[in-house]
Amino acid sequence: MAASKALSSRSASQASRGRVLPDDACPNCGTRLLEKRGRLRLPVNGEEISVPSARFLRCPKCGEIVLGFQDSKRLHEDASAIYRKRHGLLSADEIRVVRERFGLTQANLARLLRLGANTVSRWESGRNVQTAAMDILLRLIRDLPGSIDYLRSHAA
Ligand SMILES: [Zn+2]
Structure with a gap:
């Protein structure tokens, strides 16, 4: 399933810095991005955390993944919660x-x-x-x- 393709750490951190697109066009090829839900990976304290049902935009042509501000915020929250649970830290x-x-x-x-x-x-x-x-x-x-x-x- 295409939406389950993992996001590289690099792309995730770019998204987290709030790259804002003027519209819903792919930054690579200009194709209209589609809303997707699937597994993305994000590093937390140097450890790769897999978030099972993250929301993101994906280019149907070249596969570029883009996260909007809210999606990026949610991804960080979910990844932090998973990391805390795994390491027995307070939520x-x-x-x-x-x-x-x-x-x-x-x-x-x-x-x-x-x-x-x-x-x-x-x-x-x-x-x-x-x-x-x-x-x-x-x-x-x-x-x-x-x-x-x-x-x-x-x-x-
Ligand atoms: Zn594209």
């Missing part, structure tokens, strides 16, 4: 629940963990995945009473 929702339990904004939590201001936001939207080290720290905050107070008293 985006679980991270949000931990943060909200302590009444922290995304920026607050990022500051306490000495991360870039947008890092927690990226975790919760599935744009990035937390490292295993950060994952265990989030679990400590969730499960060990007093952890947040400790972080607050040692805030940078």
